[in-house]
Amino acid sequence: MTLAERVLDGDVRAAARLMRDIDDRFKSAVAELKTLYPHTGNAYILGLTGPPGAGKSTLVDQIIAAFRKKELLVGVVAIDPTSPFSGGAILGDRIRMNRHAEDAGVFIRSLATRGCLGGMSRSTMDVVNVMDAMGMDVVIVETVGVGQDEVDIVSTAHTTVVVMVPGMGDDIQAIKAGILEIGDVFVVNKADRDGADRTARELAAMLEMKHPEPGAWLPHVLKTEGSRGIGVEELMEEFEAHRAFLKSSGALQRLIQERNAKLFADTLREELFDRVFGAINENGDYCRITDGMRNRTTDPYTAVEEVLAARAFP
């Protein structure tokens, strides 16, 4: 049996290995993903993003528990940064989710960014697809603790949750438009701390100032205390409401379109680059081009035009 067939057969080790092959960019993974693709598109994908230490993993742990209560199968992709110095990484999100380790209805995978900006890894979308094909009802993606403009999660998730903590809203300038644009649900976690109400109010006021189009989703601000599970029930209801809105408003179709377009564009971009770059590396053109650039007899613009002209793109 191929890895993909074993994945569809419910083999956890095969799924884990395929995710590894994807992450390590093995060519063989492409064939497996082809097999799995028809079996994807069923999972509800939930993204959590927000600054480092806001309590994303702690909330994911609670959200897993809540979905498990409903007897849904849950996949988690948790992303932490790769050290730019060594290429290594410490992936620590799992620590907060250990109580689910023995539950066969939960599959948690840690990924390192491996140099990818945007809060995720290059492999994230494909790994989510493997979990989807495994039959997970929900896939939760926790991005790295991002600053403000790393917002790739939006094109992956159905519902994007922005997790903040009290105090952050004190300086309205500090919250850039980017993070306000991406959230479908806003959470002020660590509500046990001073200033939670104020942060929630300021955040809500900022969201109201956006003047949404008629019929658009109006993101709410919720308060939670991840470490004790307080506010998680309301959070789950908000997910449900957003999901229902996506379906009834037609926004879901638009989201799926965008997601598909991105997956196709990303795949095309990578494949084109790999092929063309591989070819010119092999036939020596690449060396000639860099030599030419060094002594200024050629420029990168002309070189790219020539490389592409030598291949047929009608």
Add this chain to the structure above:
Amino acid sequence: MAERKLRVLVGKPGLDGHDRGAKIIARAFRDAGFEVIYTGLHQTPEQIVSASIQEDVDCIALSILSGAHNTLLPAVNELLKEKGADDIVLMVGGVIPEEDIPGLKAAGIREVFTPGTSTETIVAWVRDNVTPHA
């Protein structure tokens, strides 16, 4: 063909709260370019094995200073066998008496590192003895 990045799970089984060594080892592994899944304190053998499978690690590196090594480590190894995952290299470090080491090795623990071992020695051992899954 793309190259495998080594993945190692670092964790502490049992009720042992001494986590300095584990953290130092996790950092040394990261600085060596490995991807470390750090699962923290109080792990049961079941949790360790299940996490190792989901994370597809090449090596499980446990830290034990509590004295419970003789029961916890063989339990982890048995579970790995049961799940067909005994191709994962199992190693341990911490306060472990010399006289216990032969027994642990016989129980499938590939190497034992006691206090005072330099992280360079440990990283070098991993490089020499752990090959990423094909």
